[in-house]
Amino acid sequence: MKNGLGPSGGSIDMVLLDHGSGGLASSRLIKEMFLARLSNPILDELEDSAELHLEGIRVAFSTDSYVVDPIFFPGGDIGELAVNGTINDLAMKGAEPVALSLGLILEEGFPGQDLARIMDSVARSARQAGVSVVTGDTKVVPRGKADKIFINTSGLGLLLHDFPLTASRIRPSDLILISGTVGDHGATIMTRREGLGLDGGLSSDTRPLHRMARALVDELGPEVRAFRDPTRGGLATSLVEMAHKAGLSFEIREEAIPVRDEVAQVCEILGLDPLYLANEGKMIAVVSQDAAARALEIMESMPESDGPAVIGRAVERGVVPVVMETAVGGRRAVEMLTGEPLPRIC
């Protein structure tokens, strides 16, 4: 098959890990396999959650699946991720999360005490976030047909403000904020992978962001243009996607991007870039220039933030969607991830 063209003429002949990584390969998969068949105005927006109007009530609806390996890691576990992740999808639309569903696919032989531990995390995370798990489903598959446990959560939230939060609302001179350090979760998972065996005291940043998101929207109203949580693909990928959606360019300052020392060091050792590593407890907020100072104050006052900062601004569309002034004063394009970030030796 030349260039891997499949029988249907599309360009995906087999599913690869890269297709799940959140980068360009994922985009291709979504476009060619899903949008090509399922297209509708809501889906086509490809936002973190879908906005539905139900007899005059506006709700946000979202789904996410969790297949992380290892399932237990410093800072959390797959249960916590599953609850916080879907809450955050809703929160990025400014929604007040109301209810979650919980779907489990369990591998035969999965230890009962691990399942109990994960369910404890689910319960605790949901309680702390003030959200209920209202429905669920469980399937068990034979040993080897699933990797220990896969979790899907779907969530429903109420949209209480009367303007949409979407990157299309971003205007030139708007400022781009991040709620804290980047790369923590991705670096933690990467160092736990078999064969890498690094430690370094890293910890996942998983946490629910809905209270912080609501606080910003409640006080600043439409001065808030859009939120995004930079999960797979990292900060860089989210910024590129937002800039594309906005039809603008973003100018970012590398020095302003908060990165923990230990994350930076592990990335140096493995040849990784923290800008491309997943975050599970951080949000990008794009706000008007006038509202930025207050937005930063609000973030700083909330426990969910972790060193919030203004990292850049939106400008008229230039040659590339995202341009970064590097820490040494140079300039470079920030591209979207092609596939999974891999450690390098060369």
Add this chain to the structure above:
Amino acid sequence: MCVAVPLRVAEIRESEDDLLAGPVALVEVGTGLQEVRLEIVDRMPEPGDYVIVHAGFAIHTLSQEDAAKSLALFQEAALAFDRAEG
């Protein structure tokens, strides 16, 4: 072709694996320690030294002297520049 970083040696000891025996350095990575092999390092490091680590092996032990030489190069470039600036 050389992703390698300087890391600080906390301790030198024998590898805990009897079959794959040999001296290893424990280097500081974040708040933890990582084992680094010493079979090909030029000078055996001591605790407190920095070693350049490539693919799990130390390939060079940094000395204060060499660090000073590097600084001197930059200094020389700076002086030349200052002189040229007038």
Add this chain to the structure above:
Amino acid sequence: MPSLVSSAVFSSSISSMDKMDRRERVRLLASAIERELPNVEGRPVTIMEVCGTHTMSIFRHGLRGLLPPGIKLISGPGCPVCVTSQSQIDAAIALSQLPGITVATFGDMLRVPGSSGLSLAKAKAQGADVRMVYSPFDALALARREPWRKVCFLAVGFETTAPVVAATIRAAARVGLENFTVFSCHKTMPKALETLFSAEDVRVRGLLCPGHVSSIIGEGPYRFLPESYGISCAIAGFEADEILLGILSLLRQMASGRPRVENCYPRAVSPGGNPRAIAEMEAVFKAADALWRGLGNIPGSGLEIRDEFSAYDAASRFDLSPPAPEKRASSCICGQVITGKASPADCRLFSRACTPSDPQGPCMVSSEGACAAWFKYGGVRP
């Protein structure tokens, strides 16, 4: 990201330079370069770097934009992953598909395409046992832990990595492990440099020498370049300021008309290199011919495992002949792009038969190689 740890090493002595932070050093060096350039004749002044990590660092820090116009920075064949031939990838893939064999590899190798676009990552998706490791020692440890598994480590890299692999093979030999082998795709720099620079009409006048390869081999192996070919050489580190320092050294050498090998990375490179590492490498490996993707065969530029270690040589233990003959697109002009004689747009294959997802030569395999960069930015780097 600037190295926080190496800053600590720098800050151990007191000097005015030292108090200046890296950004300021970069600004100063860029100005010094701008000031020196008029003293060098001929435009553009073409400088080559031959290290994948230099290529990435130049890109990461946006250094090209800090250089004055008139300096042309070329990426040479310094990414050992990118110059690994299709037939070697094919052989590694074939090996990984054999029952009972686990191929352990550095992450970089996973996506490099062999013939027909197949890669180790795709083979893995189809069920081959391919694992990523950070160190060859991890592959050895795996073999030791799981004696029922035949572990083959795919050894790629230049002289920084070869001694590491050599030491790993020696450790396997001391233990007498029966289930561990190494598939050596190692290549060495000096012979490749000689081939590049002995070609006719080479435009490159200065070489940024790879910092960590030089930690191993020292300054000596580059001396033939200034002495026989008049090429200025500067061994450079990987931070933005260290790279600019190297470039400044090259310009000064060209201005003075006295090319030499200047070590601009003394904290990591001793003049004689690392004799212990060299000895280890020579004890386990011997020179052999090697096929470089896009450049063809370069005599004596590869490393093969010596007979006394044949028990650990995948080439002895397994049949590594490629399933199909090397399909080399004869129109690949990477060799000329690398030496500055041609630009990617001059190549007949560029963006047709040669794209980032189906690359022919190293200039396209490397995400920051000349052709990949040209493909992405349309010839205009932002």
